Amino acid sequence: MRIPLTGGSFIEFASPWFLLLLVLIPLLIFFERKFKHSGAIRFSSLQSLKGLQASGRVKMRLLLPYLRMLLFVFLVLALSRPRAGRSVEKSYTKGIDIMLVLDCSTSMLAEDFKPLNRIETAKQVAAEFVKGRENDRIGLVLFSAKAFTQCPLTVDYGMLLNLLSKARTGIIQDGTAIGVALANAVSRLRNSTAKSKVVILLTDGRNNTGEVDPLTAAKLAKTFGIRVYTIGMGIEGYALYPIEDPFLGKRYVQMPVEIDEELLQKIAMETGGKYFRATDTEKLRRIYKEINEMEKTKIEVQRFVQYKELAGVPMSLVLILLLGELILSNTYLKKLP
Numbered sequence: 001m002r003i004p005l006t007g008g009s010f011i012e013f014a015s016p017w018f019l020l021l022l023v024l025i026p027l028l029i030f031f032e033r034k035f036k037h038s039g040a041i042r043f044s045s046l047q048s049l050k051g052l053q054a055s056g057r058v059k060m061r062l063l064l065p066y067l068r069m070l071l072f073v074f075l076v077l078a079l080s081r082p083r084a085g086r087s088v089e090k091s092y093t094k095g096i097d098i099m100l101v102l103d104c105s106t107s108m109l110a111e112d113f114k115p116l117n118r119i120e121t122a123k124q125v126a127a128e129f130v131k132g133r134e135n136d137r138i139g140l141v142l143f144s145a146k147a148f149t150q151c152p153l154t155v156d157y158g159m160l161l162n163l164l165s166k167a168r169t170g171i172i173q174d175g176t177a178i179g180v181a182l183a184n185a186v187s188r189l190r191n192s193t194a195k196s197k198v199v200i201l202l203t204d205g206r207n208n209t210g211e212v213d214p215l216t217a218a219k220l221a222k223t224f225g226i227r228v229y230t231i232g233m234g235i236e237g238y239a240l241y242p243i244e245d246p247f248l249g250k251r252y253v254q255m256p257v258e259i260d261e262e263l264l265q266k267i268a269m270e271t272g273g274k275y276f277r278a279t280d281t282e283k284l285r286r287i288y289k290e291i292n293e294m295e296k297t298k299i300e301v302q303r304f305v306q307y308k309e310l311a312g313v314p315m316s317l318v319l320i321l322l323l324g325e326l327i328l329s330n331t332y333l334k335k336l337p
Contacts, residue, residue, distance in 0.1 A: 002085075011310070014081035021076045025069055064329060071321040077314040084308045095135045096295055097153055097194040099185040100126055103203040103233075105144040105176050106169050110204070110255060112239035113281050119169060121281050122202055122233060127161055129288040139188055142167050145175030145209045147184040153192070177210030178203055178260075182217035182228065182267070190224040197224065198295055200288075201267070202231040206260040214263055218270040228271040229291050230264035233278045 002012040013019065108119035116124065130138055137153040138160055151163045182201060189197045199221065207214050221228050234257040241255040261277065268275040274294075278284035 009084065009086045011082060011084050014083055016080055018076055018079040021079075022073065025072065028069060028072070029065075064325065067321060067325050071318055071325065074314040074317045074321065078311045078318060080311075082310040082314070084310055085305045087305055095137060095194055096196040096198060097189055097192040098133075098136055098138045098198045098200065098295070099141055099153070099188055100130075100138065100164075101141045101143065101147075101181050101185050101199055101201040102126065102167060103144070103176065103181075103205065104142045104167060104169050104172060105205060106174050107176075107204050107241070107255070108169055108233075110234065110239040110241045110257075111252075112235040112257075113233075113284075116281075117242075118204055118233055119167070121284065123164055123167055125281070125284050125288055126202075127164055128285070129292060130157055130160060130164070132292055133157075137192075137194070139185075140164055140167075141181055141185050141188070143172070143177055143181035143184070144169070145173040145177055147177060147181040147210075148172070149184060149188060153188060175209040176203060176205040176207055177212075178207040178263070178267075179212035179214035179217045180210035182214060183212045183220065186217060186221045186224060186226055189226050196295060197226040198291075199226060199228045199271075199273075200231065200291060201228060201264075202233055203264070204233045204257070204259060206258055207263060214267060215270070218267040221271045226271060228267055228273040230268045230273065230275045231278055231284070231287055232259040232261055232264055232275070233284065234259055235279050 002010050004010045102119075102122060104119065108122070109117050111117045113121040135155070137155055138157070139149065139153040140151040140160060140163060141147055142150045150167060151160050154160055178201070182199065185199045185201070189199070218228065237257060238254040239257050240252045242250055242252055245251050259277075261275070265275040267273075274291075276287040276290075278287055
Protein backbone atom coordinates (compact mmCIF):
# COMPACT_ATOMS: atom_id res chain seq x y z
CA MET A 1 0.00 0.00 0.00
CA ARG A 2 1.74 3.14 -1.23
CA ILE A 3 0.69 6.80 -1.00
CA PRO A 4 2.59 8.90 -3.59
CA LEU A 5 3.99 12.30 -2.64
CA THR A 6 5.92 14.88 -4.68
CA GLY A 7 9.47 14.53 -5.98
CA GLY A 8 9.41 10.75 -6.23
CA SER A 9 8.71 10.35 -2.50
CA PHE A 10 5.95 8.22 -1.01
CA ILE A 11 4.62 6.72 2.19
CA GLU A 12 3.83 3.03 2.41
CA PHE A 13 3.00 0.36 4.98
CA ALA A 14 5.43 -2.56 5.14
CA SER A 15 2.81 -4.75 6.91
CA PRO A 16 -0.49 -3.38 5.60
CA TRP A 17 -2.55 -6.40 6.73
CA PHE A 18 -2.52 -5.07 10.30
CA LEU A 19 -4.69 -2.18 9.07
CA LEU A 20 -7.59 -4.66 8.84
CA LEU A 21 -7.73 -4.54 12.65
CA LEU A 22 -9.22 -1.05 12.33
CA VAL A 23 -12.56 -2.67 11.39
CA LEU A 24 -12.79 -3.76 15.04
CA ILE A 25 -13.24 -0.18 16.24
CA PRO A 26 -17.03 -0.02 15.56
CA LEU A 27 -17.37 -3.36 17.41
CA LEU A 28 -15.40 -2.07 20.36
CA ILE A 29 -17.59 1.03 20.52
CA PHE A 30 -20.71 -1.14 20.35
CA PHE A 31 -19.60 -3.41 23.21
CA GLU A 32 -18.42 -0.43 25.23
CA ARG A 33 -21.89 1.10 25.11
CA LYS A 34 -23.83 -2.16 25.43
CA PHE A 35 -22.00 -3.53 28.44
CA LYS A 36 -21.26 -0.25 30.16
CA HIS A 37 -21.18 -0.80 33.91
CA SER A 38 -23.70 1.18 35.97
CA GLY A 39 -23.11 2.49 39.45
CA ALA A 40 -23.14 0.03 42.36
CA ILE A 41 -24.91 2.32 44.90
CA ARG A 42 -28.72 2.32 44.78
CA PHE A 43 -30.87 5.38 45.61
CA SER A 44 -34.61 5.41 46.21
CA SER A 45 -34.97 8.48 44.01
CA LEU A 46 -32.73 10.72 41.87
CA GLN A 47 -35.38 13.43 41.53
CA SER A 48 -33.46 15.85 43.73
CA LEU A 49 -30.30 15.49 41.57
CA LYS A 50 -31.87 16.27 38.19
CA GLY A 51 -31.03 19.94 38.28
CA LEU A 52 -27.35 19.36 39.01
CA GLN A 53 -24.77 19.86 36.20
CA ALA A 54 -22.12 17.20 35.59
CA SER A 55 -18.70 18.32 36.76
CA GLY A 56 -15.73 18.65 34.42
CA ARG A 57 -14.20 15.55 35.92
CA VAL A 58 -17.29 13.52 35.05
CA LYS A 59 -17.29 14.85 31.47
CA MET A 60 -13.62 14.03 31.08
CA ARG A 61 -14.19 10.49 32.29
CA LEU A 62 -16.69 9.99 29.47
CA LEU A 63 -13.76 10.52 27.06
CA LEU A 64 -11.70 7.63 28.43
CA PRO A 65 -13.25 4.98 26.14
CA TYR A 66 -12.48 7.14 23.10
CA LEU A 67 -8.96 7.66 24.40
CA ARG A 68 -8.58 3.88 24.41
CA MET A 69 -9.93 3.71 20.84
CA LEU A 70 -7.38 6.29 19.77
CA LEU A 71 -4.67 4.27 21.52
CA PHE A 72 -5.82 1.19 19.58
CA VAL A 73 -5.66 3.11 16.26
CA PHE A 74 -2.07 4.24 16.90
CA LEU A 75 -1.10 0.71 17.94
CA VAL A 76 -2.46 -0.68 14.66
CA LEU A 77 -0.60 1.99 12.69
CA ALA A 78 2.63 1.12 14.49
CA LEU A 79 2.16 -2.59 13.76
CA SER A 80 1.57 -1.86 10.05
CA ARG A 81 5.05 -0.25 9.91
CA PRO A 82 4.57 3.03 8.07
CA ARG A 83 7.69 4.27 6.32
CA ALA A 84 8.69 7.11 4.04
CA GLY A 85 10.42 6.13 0.83
CA ARG A 86 12.21 7.94 -1.96
CA SER A 87 13.17 6.48 -5.33
CA VAL A 88 16.81 7.15 -6.21
CA GLU A 89 18.57 6.61 -9.52
CA LYS A 90 22.30 6.56 -10.14
CA SER A 91 23.65 6.67 -13.68
CA TYR A 92 27.02 5.29 -14.69
CA THR A 93 28.14 6.43 -18.14
CA LYS A 94 30.72 4.57 -20.16
CA GLY A 95 31.61 7.12 -22.81
CA ILE A 96 33.37 6.80 -26.14
CA ASP A 97 36.43 8.75 -27.25
CA ILE A 98 36.13 9.91 -30.87
CA MET A 99 38.66 11.70 -33.07
CA LEU A 100 37.29 13.40 -36.18
CA VAL A 101 39.95 13.56 -38.91
CA LEU A 102 39.11 16.04 -41.68
CA ASP A 103 40.88 16.50 -45.00
CA CYS A 104 41.61 20.19 -45.65
CA SER A 105 43.48 19.88 -48.94
CA THR A 106 42.49 22.29 -51.73
CA SER A 107 40.57 19.56 -53.57
CA MET A 108 37.97 19.88 -50.79
CA LEU A 109 36.90 23.14 -52.48
CA ALA A 110 35.22 21.12 -55.24
CA GLU A 111 31.53 22.03 -55.54
CA ASP A 112 29.90 18.68 -56.14
CA PHE A 113 28.00 18.82 -52.85
CA LYS A 114 25.48 21.57 -53.52
CA PRO A 115 24.74 24.11 -52.21
CA LEU A 116 28.12 24.05 -50.40
CA ASN A 117 31.52 22.78 -51.38
CA ARG A 118 33.00 19.62 -49.92
CA ILE A 119 34.75 21.08 -46.90
CA GLU A 120 31.81 23.23 -45.79
CA THR A 121 29.44 20.28 -46.22
CA ALA A 122 31.80 18.03 -44.25
CA LYS A 123 32.01 20.60 -41.45
CA GLN A 124 28.24 21.04 -41.34
CA VAL A 125 27.47 17.32 -41.15
CA ALA A 126 30.27 16.70 -38.63
CA ALA A 127 28.81 19.48 -36.45
CA GLU A 128 25.40 17.78 -36.57
CA PHE A 129 27.09 14.54 -35.48
CA VAL A 130 28.77 16.27 -32.52
CA LYS A 131 25.50 17.87 -31.41
CA GLY A 132 23.85 14.45 -31.38
CA ARG A 133 26.39 12.94 -28.97
CA GLU A 134 26.30 12.97 -25.18
CA ASN A 135 28.88 12.07 -22.54
CA ASP A 136 31.58 11.35 -25.14
CA ARG A 137 34.94 13.06 -25.53
CA ILE A 138 35.46 14.24 -29.11
CA GLY A 139 38.53 15.77 -30.73
CA LEU A 140 39.47 17.10 -34.17
CA VAL A 141 42.49 16.58 -36.43
CA LEU A 142 42.93 18.60 -39.64
CA PHE A 143 45.30 17.50 -42.38
CA SER A 144 46.56 18.04 -45.90
CA ALA A 145 50.31 17.52 -46.50
CA LYS A 146 50.76 17.60 -42.74
CA ALA A 147 48.40 17.06 -39.81
CA PHE A 148 47.76 18.88 -36.54
CA THR A 149 45.30 18.61 -33.68
CA GLN A 150 42.77 21.42 -34.01
CA CYS A 151 41.00 20.31 -30.80
CA PRO A 152 42.07 17.68 -28.25
CA LEU A 153 39.54 15.26 -26.77
CA THR A 154 36.93 17.26 -24.90
CA VAL A 155 33.34 17.24 -23.68
CA ASP A 156 33.14 20.99 -24.28
CA TYR A 157 31.20 20.67 -27.51
CA GLY A 158 30.80 24.43 -27.79
CA MET A 159 34.56 24.90 -28.05
CA LEU A 160 34.86 21.95 -30.43
CA LEU A 161 32.16 23.30 -32.75
CA ASN A 162 33.80 26.74 -32.75
CA LEU A 163 37.16 25.26 -33.75
CA LEU A 164 35.49 23.03 -36.36
CA SER A 165 33.85 26.09 -37.93
CA LYS A 166 37.31 27.65 -38.42
CA ALA A 167 38.64 24.71 -40.43
CA ARG A 168 39.51 25.74 -44.00
CA THR A 169 41.82 24.88 -46.88
CA GLY A 170 45.17 26.59 -47.34
CA ILE A 171 46.19 26.68 -43.68
CA ILE A 172 48.62 23.78 -44.26
CA GLN A 173 50.84 22.91 -47.21
CA ASP A 174 48.68 21.24 -49.84
CA GLY A 175 48.69 17.48 -50.25
CA THR A 176 46.98 14.40 -48.75
CA ALA A 177 48.87 12.71 -45.91
CA ILE A 178 46.34 10.12 -44.76
CA GLY A 179 48.94 8.08 -42.83
CA VAL A 180 50.22 11.09 -40.88
CA ALA A 181 46.67 12.21 -40.06
CA LEU A 182 45.68 8.75 -38.80
CA ALA A 183 48.88 8.44 -36.75
CA ASN A 184 48.12 11.84 -35.15
CA ALA A 185 44.62 10.67 -34.17
CA VAL A 186 46.00 7.38 -32.80
CA SER A 187 48.49 9.33 -30.69
CA ARG A 188 45.57 11.23 -29.12
CA LEU A 189 43.63 8.05 -28.36
CA ARG A 190 46.28 5.52 -27.38
CA ASN A 191 46.23 6.36 -23.65
CA SER A 192 42.46 6.64 -23.48
CA THR A 193 40.65 4.51 -20.89
CA ALA A 194 37.26 4.81 -22.64
CA LYS A 195 35.36 1.59 -23.34
CA SER A 196 35.53 2.38 -27.06
CA LYS A 197 38.02 4.42 -29.11
CA VAL A 198 37.03 5.57 -32.57
CA VAL A 199 38.49 7.54 -35.49
CA ILE A 200 36.26 8.94 -38.25
CA LEU A 201 38.54 9.83 -41.16
CA LEU A 202 37.13 11.78 -44.11
CA THR A 203 39.10 12.43 -47.28
CA ASP A 204 38.49 13.08 -50.99
CA GLY A 205 41.85 11.98 -52.37
CA ARG A 206 44.79 9.61 -52.36
CA ASN A 207 47.68 9.44 -49.93
CA ASN A 208 50.45 11.27 -51.82
CA THR A 209 52.76 12.59 -49.10
CA GLY A 210 53.80 12.12 -45.49
CA GLU A 211 56.39 10.01 -43.69
CA VAL A 212 53.87 7.52 -42.26
CA ASP A 213 52.37 4.78 -44.41
CA PRO A 214 48.56 4.65 -43.97
CA LEU A 215 48.47 0.88 -43.47
CA THR A 216 51.23 1.14 -40.85
CA ALA A 217 49.12 3.73 -39.05
CA ALA A 218 46.13 1.37 -39.32
CA LYS A 219 48.11 -1.44 -37.70
CA LEU A 220 49.11 0.97 -34.94
CA ALA A 221 45.44 1.84 -34.40
CA LYS A 222 44.58 -1.85 -34.17
CA THR A 223 47.32 -2.35 -31.57
CA PHE A 224 45.68 0.24 -29.30
CA GLY A 225 42.17 -1.10 -29.88
CA ILE A 226 41.10 1.88 -32.00
CA ARG A 227 38.37 1.36 -34.60
CA VAL A 228 38.63 3.48 -37.76
CA TYR A 229 35.68 4.45 -39.93
CA THR A 230 36.79 5.87 -43.28
CA ILE A 231 34.71 8.08 -45.58
CA GLY A 232 35.52 8.79 -49.22
CA MET A 233 33.91 12.11 -50.20
CA GLY A 234 33.17 12.94 -53.84
CA ILE A 235 30.91 12.10 -56.75
CA GLU A 236 31.80 9.53 -59.38
CA GLY A 237 33.75 10.83 -62.41
CA TYR A 238 34.48 14.57 -62.54
CA ALA A 239 33.66 17.47 -60.22
CA LEU A 240 33.66 21.22 -60.71
CA TYR A 241 36.67 22.83 -59.04
CA PRO A 242 37.03 26.63 -58.66
CA ILE A 243 40.30 28.34 -59.60
CA GLU A 244 41.34 31.97 -59.46
CA ASP A 245 42.49 33.22 -62.88
CA PRO A 246 44.56 36.44 -62.70
CA PHE A 247 42.86 37.69 -65.88
CA LEU A 248 39.40 36.10 -65.89
CA GLY A 249 38.85 35.94 -62.11
CA LYS A 250 37.09 32.95 -60.58
CA ARG A 251 36.26 30.18 -62.99
CA TYR A 252 35.53 26.44 -62.81
CA VAL A 253 37.34 23.50 -64.31
CA GLN A 254 36.46 19.81 -64.41
CA MET A 255 38.71 17.78 -62.12
CA PRO A 256 38.72 13.97 -61.86
CA VAL A 257 37.57 12.55 -58.52
CA GLU A 258 40.40 10.32 -57.30
CA ILE A 259 39.62 8.53 -54.07
CA ASP A 260 41.76 5.58 -53.04
CA GLU A 261 38.83 3.42 -51.99
CA GLU A 262 40.94 0.29 -51.80
CA LEU A 263 43.25 1.90 -49.24
CA LEU A 264 40.36 3.28 -47.18
CA GLN A 265 38.70 -0.13 -47.18
CA LYS A 266 41.91 -1.79 -45.97
CA ILE A 267 42.32 0.74 -43.15
CA ALA A 268 38.75 0.17 -41.98
CA MET A 269 39.00 -3.62 -42.29
CA GLU A 270 42.31 -3.74 -40.41
CA THR A 271 40.85 -1.92 -37.41
CA GLY A 272 37.37 -3.46 -37.33
CA GLY A 273 35.72 -0.36 -38.74
CA LYS A 274 33.86 0.25 -41.98
CA TYR A 275 34.37 2.18 -45.22
CA PHE A 276 31.70 4.50 -46.64
CA ARG A 277 31.41 6.43 -49.89
CA ALA A 278 29.56 9.76 -49.76
CA THR A 279 28.42 11.09 -53.14
CA ASP A 280 26.01 13.76 -51.89
CA THR A 281 25.11 15.63 -48.72
CA GLU A 282 22.22 13.40 -47.69
CA LYS A 283 24.32 10.27 -48.11
CA LEU A 284 27.03 11.82 -45.93
CA ARG A 285 24.39 12.51 -43.27
CA ARG A 286 23.23 8.91 -43.44
CA ILE A 287 26.82 7.73 -43.02
CA TYR A 288 27.34 9.76 -39.87
CA LYS A 289 23.95 8.59 -38.61
CA GLU A 290 24.95 4.97 -39.16
CA ILE A 291 28.22 5.49 -37.31
CA ASN A 292 26.30 7.22 -34.54
CA GLU A 293 24.04 4.18 -34.20
CA MET A 294 26.95 1.74 -34.21
CA GLU A 295 28.88 3.67 -31.57
CA LYS A 296 26.27 4.15 -28.84
CA THR A 297 27.34 5.36 -25.41
CA LYS A 298 26.43 2.84 -22.72
CA ILE A 299 24.56 4.26 -19.73
CA GLU A 300 23.89 1.97 -16.78
CA VAL A 301 21.12 3.08 -14.42
CA GLN A 302 20.78 1.69 -10.93
CA ARG A 303 17.44 2.23 -9.22
CA PHE A 304 16.90 1.77 -5.51
CA VAL A 305 14.64 3.09 -2.75
CA GLN A 306 15.71 4.80 0.44
CA TYR A 307 13.40 4.17 3.40
CA LYS A 308 12.87 5.97 6.69
CA GLU A 309 10.87 4.01 9.25
CA LEU A 310 8.00 5.99 10.81
CA ALA A 311 6.56 3.35 13.16
CA GLY A 312 8.30 5.04 16.10
CA VAL A 313 5.90 8.00 15.92
CA PRO A 314 2.60 6.09 16.46
CA MET A 315 4.32 3.77 18.97
CA SER A 316 5.45 6.77 21.00
CA LEU A 317 1.87 8.09 20.95
CA VAL A 318 0.63 4.66 22.11
CA LEU A 319 2.95 4.75 25.12
CA ILE A 320 2.01 8.34 25.95
CA LEU A 321 -1.74 7.65 25.69
CA LEU A 322 -1.44 4.38 27.63
CA LEU A 323 0.51 6.04 30.41
CA GLY A 324 -1.90 8.98 30.45
CA GLU A 325 -4.95 6.72 30.57
CA LEU A 326 -3.50 4.67 33.45
CA ILE A 327 -2.60 7.72 35.48
CA LEU A 328 -5.90 9.56 34.91
CA SER A 329 -8.14 6.52 35.45
CA ASN A 330 -6.41 5.78 38.76
CA THR A 331 -6.11 9.33 40.05
CA TYR A 332 -8.04 12.36 38.86
CA LEU A 333 -10.67 10.37 36.91
CA LYS A 334 -10.88 7.43 39.30
CA LYS A 335 -14.39 6.12 39.70
CA LEU A 336 -15.74 5.09 43.06
CA PRO A 337 -16.76 2.49 43.84
